[in-house]
Amino acid sequence: MSLIIEPGKSDFIKANVSNSHNDAVAFEVKFAKDLTVAQLKSKLEILTGGCASTMKVQVFKGDTCLSTLDNNNAQLGYYANCDGLRLHVIDTFATFSFDNAPVEKFELTKDQYDQRTDSLRNYLKQNRMGKYNEEEMQQLEEKRRIQAEEVQKRAELCVLGGRCEVTVPGNPTRRGTVRYNGQLEGKSGYFIGVEYDEPLGKNNGSFGGKAYFTCAPNYGGFVSPLSVTVGDFPPEDFNMDDEL
Structure with missing residues (x-):
């Protein structure tokens, strides 16, 4: 073989x-x-x-x-x-x-x-x-520290009610509104809860049986702050009536 x-x-x-x-x-x-x-x-x-x-x-x-x-x-x-x-x-x-x-x-x-x-x-x-390998361990620790600082910095920008774009590898870029900012029970680290403009999410604002915010089914999701870009992102127009 x-x-x-x-x-x-x-x-x-x-x-x-x-x-x-x-x-x-x-x-x-x-x-x-x-x-x-x-x-x-x-x-x-x-x-x-x-x-x-x-x-x-x-x-x-x-x-x-x-x-x-x-x-x-x-x-x-x-x-x-x-x-x-x-x-x-x-x-x-x-x-x-x-x-x-x-x-x-x-x-x-x-x-x-x-x-x-x-x-x-x-x-x-x-x-x-x-x-x-002391040098390797120091580099790993420094990498973790820099990533933690970046997560904290990005999380601070995710104000509740703010508009955002979410980019996760393997998924289309999605727009939505920040609805939650914090930790999830049973998970480590910070997460941003997003209510998407389209039904491209995985839940209704709940995780592990606990509700962190409320939205329609499949319109909610929780992602890392590193995947979220906050800005003036108006809802996209998906009206296909005028398409030729």
């Missing part, structure tokens, strides 16, 4: 790798798309200290598991696009049994793990990756 690479597409993916051992730090690694899952597990064995033969690899987007790479003969590129996602490695050895007797789980104390030279933590330290 050969992998067909689409023109203009990279034949590599970049994915974060984490594991279920003592130190679940995620770090970025590049893999060829034509690797079989078995070959991928062999590489992950070196990185995580797990055993390829008892290894289970799951694909995560944030905290959501999208799939499990359960076909050792399949090539990585045949699975749903893993680029930019996280590969989480689970060593299932502890779940096996011998003569119906459970195998005792192998565990290390923190001090014992710190002294090992073949651990993921030692690998990250030696290669200054993930949280052990």
Whole structure:
């Protein structure tokens, strides 16, 4: 079975790798798309200290598991696009049994793990990756700080009753009126509630069963302040009567 690479597409993916051992730090690694899952597990064995033969690899987007790479003969590129996602490695050895007797789980104390030279933590330290790369962590923290400031600045411009345009990737630009500015229960960060001029929204001003504002069904939506531009945006005229 050969992998067909689409023109203009990279034949590599970049994915974060984490594991279920003592130190679940995620770090970025590049893999060829034509690797079989078995070959991928062999590489992950070196990185995580797990055993390829008892290894289970799951694909995560944030905290959501999208799939499990359960076909050792399949090539990585045949699975749903893993680029930019996280590969989480689970060593299932502890779940096996011998003569119906459970195998005792192998565990290390923190001090014992710190002294090992073949651990993921030692690998990250030696290669200054993930949280052990002080410069990278500082850059990440600075990026988060700048983004938080921009969110705060944009949110302050979203005055209730103000007109706005909403631009979200994958959706048409929509015009509407700001109806809510604040946090949503169960979600982190700030959100802007918008009553759209057209039924291009997802709700009626409610989220998670709680009403934050009121509008007709499918006329409401909640978006990041970064997606909202406030200004003099009159309602667009969608009257088609005069169209030739």
